[in-house]
Amino acid sequence: MKLRILLLLLPLFAVGCATVDPVTGRRVNNLYSIDDDIQMGREVLGEVVKTMREGKVPINRDGKKVAKLQEMVNRIAAVSHLPDLPYEIYLFETNIVNAFAAPGGQMGVFSGLYHPEMGLVQDDDELAAVIAHEIAHVTCRHTTESLTRELPVRLALIGGALYAEARGNDDLALALGAGFLVYEGLILPRYSRRDETEADAVGLMYMAKAGYDPRAAVRLWERAAARSKDPKLFALFSSHPTDRQRAEALRKLLPQAMEEYERAKAVRAP
Ligand SMILES: [Zn+2]
Structure with missing residues (x-):
């Protein structure tokens, strides 16, 4: 782990941290600036890319697919609350069924997400749903809000992560595990149930506005619920709200989202 990442975890100013959430307009505690988000996201993605390379996982092998993903990201980000962040997406060729966002706009998709049998996503709109959800985590600044809340716990975890890294193993599974320790356990905390629900709702409107x-x-989410026993879906779908609850909550917001969608379609029509 790079020292700079550790330093990022220690905001210099612990006072006057109430900021206005760009999405909800609510006053929230966030010790980090948007620039911190961007810098941290780049550091984290750098670590993930490094871990994947060490594990011989191909990155961005299919230029066409990457370009399509990036286009989708740009289109959704453009209608988001923070359109000017440096949004960038990486495609990791592994059978992991997942996608993630680091703070500040750096994102990753694992190709397992749209594997014909094992994957979950079956068309572009569904892929857009996943990406819009991740972009919502970014614009809601869930990572640094949660880091702000959990700073004391995080400091304790740093020791554990350094230990794991110091053991230095070259086994692929362990290397990936370490990568996810960095990603999920340490640098990027697991999102809370409230964050997930918010990202679902905000992401739904983003995707609709983007057409x-x-x-x-x-x-x-209904498909995910039907397959909830599948261990491959663990990472993306093990978050606190059950998949069925998520589908139901989204269904309630659908009329409003459909209005946005119809409006966006009318604008985009040739
Ligand atoms: Zn999420």
């Missing part, structure tokens, strides 16, 4: 059919989000 992707929001019904795809409901479909996606």
Whole structure:
């Protein structure tokens, strides 16, 4: 782990940390600036990329797919609350069924997400639902809000992560595990239930405004619920709200999202 990442975890100013959330307009505690988000996201992605390379995981092998993902990201980010962040997406060729966002706009998709049999996403609208959800985590600044809340716990975890790294193993599974320790356990905390629910709701409106059919989000979570026993879906779908609850919550927001979608479609029509 790079020292700079550790330093990022220690905000210099612990006072006057109430800021206004760019999405909800609520006053929230966040010790980090947007620039901190961006810098931290780049550091984290650098670590993830390094870990993947060490594990011989191909990155961005399919230029066409990456370009398509980036286009989708740009289109959704453009209608988000923070359109000017340096949004960038990486495609990791592994059978992991997942996607993630680091703070500040750096994102990753694992190709397992759209594997024909093992994957979950079956069309572009569904892929857009996943990406819009991740972008919502970024614009809601869930990572640094949560780091702010959990700073004391985090400091204790740093020791554990350094120990894991110091053992230095070259086994792929362990290397990936370490990568996820960095990603999920240490640098990027698991999102809370409230954060997930917020990202679902905010992401639904983003995808609709960008002209992707929001019904795809409901479909996606319903499919996830039907397959909830599948261990491959663990990472993306093990978060606190159950998949069925997520689908139901999204369904309630669907009428509003459909209005946005129809409006966006009318604008985009040739
Ligand atoms: Zn999420």
